[in-house]
Amino acid sequence: MNTEIKIALVEDDENLRFLVAERLETEGYKVLEAANGIEAEKVILENQPDIVLLDWMLPGKQGSEVCAEIREQGFDKLVIMMTAKAQDIDKIEAYNFGVSDYITKPFNMDVLVAMIDNKIKFSLNSNEKSEVYRFADMEHHPNTHLLIKSGRKVELTILENRILLYFLKNKNKVINREELMMEVWGYNADVNTRTLDMHIVRLRKKIESNPDSPQFLQTVRGVGYKFVYE
Structure with a gap:
């Protein structure tokens, strides 16, 4: 099924590289391997894979630098960062270097495969080159975590990107806080509702004309949130 997907x-x-490569090849994917940042850039730019699984800590060049460099060279496919500590997520979001998503180590192989399958279903099979969501005068490009508002680029952090994407896939539905936290931070995350609400506030500042009286990202008292648009 996935023969052509690199x-x-x-x-x-x-x-770890051997185990992941073996499992992905069993699932029918074509796997290209690199062991350091410098080699990685060469492999990615020459082969233009559909998905990049990129380790955060690398010899030669950090994962963040590799990602920033390939984005600068016009690579707009999915980049999933593999990171050893959940705390690194905060560091990752402090950089706007174009990661599409992340998975924390140690990860379960089934979870990784499910995540990749899901990404492919949503983004590679869409008719457009990259997944794009449009609402009001805005366009959301989740692969490069970019929001274009009235023709201007607005950078989203990884977590803001995940939150907005989940809302756009579930527009006009009431989403409770627990569901949203599970979706955005995952099962093993030690995160509380205050952290979530803080991210919502930051996201509102980027998408709403009047963040104090939100038109799109509305609070549903005692339950969670609802993303409203036609």
Whole structure:
């Protein structure tokens, strides 16, 4: 089924790289491997894979630098960052270098495969080159976590990107806080509702004309949130 889908796997731990590559090949993906940042850039730019699985800590060049560099060279496909500590997510979101998503180590292989399958279903099978969501005068490009508002680019952090994407896929539906936290931070996350609400406030500042009286991202008292648009 996935014969034509290429995944670049960038990981310096040889054992882990072998295990992930073997599993992905079993699932029918074509896997390209790289063990350091410099090699990774070359492999990605020459082969233009559909998905990049990129380790955060790499010899030669950090994962963040690799991602920033390939984005600068026009690579607009999915980049999933693999990171060893959940705390790194906060560091990752402090950089706007164009990661589409992340997965924390140690990860379960089934979860990784499900995540990749899901990404492919949503983004590679859409008719457009990249997934794009439009609402009001805005366009959301989740692969490069970019929001275009009235023709101007607005950078989204990884977490803001995940939150907005989930709302856009579930527009006009009431989403409770627990569901949203599970979707955005995942199962093993130690996160509270205050953290979520803080991200919602930051996201509102980027999308709403009047963040104090939101038109799109509305609060549903005692339950959670609802993203309203036609």
